[in-house]
Amino acid sequence: MSVTDIHCLxxxxIKERRYVSFNYQSLDRVxxxxxxxLTNEGNLAVRAYQIEGKTDSGRxxxxxxxxxSEMNEVSLGERYSCISLPGYFPSDxxxxxxxxSL
Structure with a gap:
């Protein structure tokens, strides 16, 4: 899947409020x-709240x-209706x- 395809997905x-699962740095995440x-460093990126899966920190x-560019096996999951996102700042x-953005 290309970066353009991932971006569209x-x-x-975000628009449909759906969970996303993918593999990143050999770890599965939801x-x-x-x-x-686009980050200040010039990279396409997503700011996300990881709710399941593995992390380097273990939390x-x-x-x-x-x-x-480092996301693999990206897929959409179920829709969510009400979820708490503590610490989310839309003007990152x-x-x-x-x-x-949400």
Missing amino acids: LVRA VVCALLG TPVWRNFLL TSFSRIDA
């Missing part, structure tokens, strides 16, 4: 995507930016461009 996930765009839930200053 994540825009859809997240709620909150913000998608979930956790906020994290994921680079689209680590992004220079926002393509989609």
Whole structure:
């Protein structure tokens, strides 16, 4: 799947409020995507709240930016209606461009 395809899928996930599962750095993850765009470093990334799966730190839930270029096996999950996202700031200053957000 290309970065463009992943970008389109994540825009859809944000608009439709769907969980996303993928493999990142050889670890399977399930997240709620909150913000998608271009980081200040010039990388396409998604700001997401990881609710399931493995992490390097061993903790979930956790906020994290994921680079689209490093995401594999990306798929949409079920829709969610009400979920708490503590610590979410829609005006994330680590992004220079926002393509989609909750």
